[in-house]
Amino acid sequence: MIRLRTNTVYLPDIVGKGYGDFWRFKGRYKVVKGSRASKKSSTQSLKVITEIVENPHINWLVVRKVERTLRDSCFAQLKWAIRRLQLDRYFKCSTSPLEITYIPTGQKILFRGLDDPLKVTSITVDVGSLCRLWVEEAFELTSEEAFDRLDESIRGRLPEGMYHQVVLTFNPWSDKHWLKKRFFDADSPNILAITTNYLCNEFLSESDLILFEEMKKNPRRYRTAGLGEWGIVEGLVFDNWEERVFDVEEITKRPSVKSAFGMDFGYVNDPSTLFCGLVDTVAREIYVFDEMYQKGMSNEDIIEKVTEMGYAKERIRADSAEPKSIAYLRKHGLRNIRSAKKGPDSIRAGISLIQDYKIIIHPRCVNFLTEINSYTWDKDKFDNMINKPIDDFNHLMDAMRYAMEEFDGRKGVRLMTY
Template sequence: MSKEISLQQKIGKGYVDFWRFRGRYRVVKGGRGSKKSVTAAMWYIKNMMKFPLANTLVLRKTFNTHKDSTWAQLKWAANQLGVAHLWQFKKSPLEAIYKPTGQKILFRGLDDPMSITSITVDTGYLCWAWFEEAYQILNEDDFDKVDMSIRGELPEGYFKQLTLTFNPWNEKHWLKKRFFDVKDDPNILALTTTYKLNEFLGDDDRKLFEWMKENKPKRYKVEGNGEWGIAEGAIYENWREEDFNWKAIARQPGYKAIFGLDFGYTNDPTAFVAALVNKEEKKLYIFDENYEHGMLNDDIAKMIKRKGYAKERIIADSAEPKSIAEIRGYGIGRIREAEKGPDSVKAGIQYLQQYEIIVHKHNCPNVSIELSSYVWDQNKAGKFLNRPIDEFNHALDGLRYAMEQIRKPSSISFD
């Protein structure tokens, strides 16, 4: 026996354009409680059933975050729409199957690129992709690879579409320039949503936002109004971008060149930073960077040589002594490991906070993104903890390593 469900009652108002849009890119930034993720989940459940040849790919930065977020949201959406009996939500492998047709919702992480490029579907076509928490994707190339995988001719009436949902972390992110600064592109729907669109919030939720508006206006701007910016808790606040001549600054008295390296590979980038520091004036000019995934140790050595820093003192992540030894063997003779210990992170951050940080406007875009996004961690109640988040910290970790020779000059030897 069939039962009619009112979509408007289930979804509410404020998302008509989102629901009807059929262009290539559907991008939604929003504050907390703005319904963006749950609305997306309902759209996919509803439209997979409407288009019997369509399959969906759901992506997050890391695969293991899906089960408690997107997978759970889609399962909830199927229940809300009264069609849970028609869907099978499997945990191993993590996927959702529409039983009448065999269509699938597939879940992948950008931490395993091969699992994305090799995707095939048993029934129909891969039509749609949903990037949840898209602000976590620092590397635009990772998005482009998925974009290119949604290709090929589709039957009449079908369409290819990528949906991105995220909190507006900072205006330096590539998402803003690519989707929100573009005018009159019929292939892009860029929306900003807020809690005011969510009629399902309780009075206590709304009072919390009103309190935030009155007492935490900076936080309200982002979490309430969905505007670009850091809500609260930025670790480094005394920084700016400039277009400076670093060679001229290097000739000034009191400045010393420092270099740092943080290792990564698949999940995280290898980040190299070059800076000029004046200990007396407490000034730090960051003038060069390299920010790249998939670098082997010989690639790192070649990059350092290409940039002309092969003979410089470079302080690298101490977690990989074998990599440091290999890079030294490739001709980077003055590379050494950073100090170890849990307090070294806190001490390094506290020391850097004493400095005025100037970032080269054109040479160091990833350093700027990290400085804009690196914040103190919070507990479930929203209280800040005395530790940073483990995100947006790769170039900044490299900078922290590089500053050890200034903070503790006697602890580092380059003999």
Template sequence: MKTNSKIDSLTATFPPHVQKRIDKKTKIIVSLPKKIGKGYKSFWAYKGRYLVTKGGRGSKKSTTAAMKIIYRMMQYPLANTLVVRRFFNTHKDSTYTQLKWATHHFGVAHLWRFSKSPLEATYIPTGQKILFRGLDDPESITSITVEVGFLCWAWFEEVFQVRDEDAFNKIDMSIRGELPPGYYKQLMLTFNPWSENHWLKKRFFDNPDKNTLALTTNYLVNEFLGEDDVDIFNTMKEKNPRRYSIEGLGNWGIADGLVYDNWEEKTFDKDEISKKLGVFSVFGLDFGFTNDPTAMIAALVDPRDEAIYVFDECLAKAQVNKDIAKQIKYMGYGKERIIADGAAPKDVEDLRQMGLTRIKGSLKGPDSINFGIQKIQGYKIYVHPRCEHTIVELSNYVWDNKDGSPINKPIDDFNHLLDALRYAMEPVKVQKKSLLDRYKKM
């Protein structure tokens, strides 16, 4: 089926025993250019094994991937699709909703059944399935079988969160076997390119093989954005050019001059860590509203091993104080000692009166940022994989530069959760061992 024709047919051929029960109309006409928009012709037409798309926010990459899956499954009556994210519980508000939206966008929602237990989508005329899985339950992926046809396609959404290439390879190997003539296997990967150090760059963009199409897209090809959406990018371009390069234009995040190189992503049991002698918890809050989000971070500190374990986070825009208080209580930290941004004493007092009785403002001073950074640099930071925003910030928080040379000042970006961590660590005494090690390095 040609995807560049002005009008294209989306045809559902029903088995005889369900044709009358489902719908008398067996042909639905859609204009693909109108439904999909510009900028995705090669994405839509490609049938090789790896279709890899990095892009900024608002670039249509995820919605176009969802549309392609719905369209192609109705075109190939024996094809089934596996949709994968790092964590299974993130599907409902992302891929599941996007695919459901795509059925309405094409006018075929009455031909699809979406269920939440189990989480799957079924094309009613044929029984084809879209299956949702998470890498946090690998057994559920490697043992997949389908009732009708073949497992042909997989969609990895936000694949940047998959830090382990071996985990991807295991899924890759599960899409195997001979297919009927005209069918093809494909893995679609969509993500925001937060760091150039990710395995995705080396494998699919620096050294692509003949079975790979690697694309970069951005909001400039999305004609469905409103003027207010475009204004957000224009403001970002002016005030945060580094973030605009990544989130706006879809370029790789450059990790030169990281403020923190003493961290790693690691799965750990918070309850087990908290049982260790001397371990205690810290909580930090950084205020934001329109352009900057409000950031809440929770961590355990092990002073003996000089380790920080980041186990929870929250990042949200446009939150007034009552929303912040409600969110913190919902997360279960309403009775904890929280160190918030001391530059907003009125907000701190508001939150105290709303029930966060142990919250207090941080100390402010001319060297407080660098002093707080130096303190945290004396620890090894372990970040739980579910703290996705913290990982993004640690991957992009760098020292500023003047005329191409780094200066002793970090950029004022990718630092909302990390500022919250500085506040959280403020009451923590610096270990003598850390000071001695720092002195030896001078």
């Protein structure tokens, strides 16, 4: 129970069930893998705000791999938790810099991205101790070494009775990720590693539950996105890639490099995506330097986002299944967008083309990295792989195929002109 002057809220009614051990654990590492709608981020947000209010020494550092993703995820989630706990008057939320301050004491919730390591290692607080760390979407951290450096920043002497704690929350797309061995295969009293799913979320609506019932038709997806179990990754479509920081301007200056942009449409359940790449036709390399990946986007939202990203004038090849959307986008701002070519065997042919290149992915393209790590060949009813990719983790993969059509020089393939 939290009491602040006129405010009284009963936490069990707000937090709900399924997270008792998580809420009480005081060891170094709390690690939660879970399905969509499993309450993991909501529960963690409520825990962050509750600890700030209950203990004047606690400050939180909230981290994602890429700083620009924090505002619309963790920052928004924590503002929700503040409202849910009826504590709006006690917190100040600012976007420049991105931080949340508990007004009565000056305690802070700070936000950082691992794409700027210096900002992470040089953090200090004026009040209390920086003794809590939340890594949201921890699956994005492909480097265990990067996590170790981050983990080491949460240290120092604390008042008696206090402790340091690191919380990691994520969706378990691949059982090959270092998180599994580090935390879920370990046996340590200093680690609480749990799996949650939508079945423990009593706040879901009937329409939410129907989506998961529909998901059961795809057992592979239901296992991970529904039940929160590890994704079993076998038979990756693309293994010709690496994650690496590179200078976009330097690559652009090469005479053999052309830009390549592709778009795939989604809405409620699937994201709308934009693949942003540079293709070196001599070195046979694809440089993935930016991405759009967002659900619930209207055509107007897409125009606004692509314009904000600075790519409104680029030649974009988009999913030809949505000719009305393409016509609308072209008329209202994305004048160089055109339909991608589709036809018999176009998916396999596009994959074959891309497999002839090496793909270099900038670390900020976290959704692209997740997809290419999970995009596999499908299996038949006998569990044998077939020459067809799964219909999952393919939104940016499809956008990349559309973008690469220009570079398919095979005889008989029709390329678009402008």
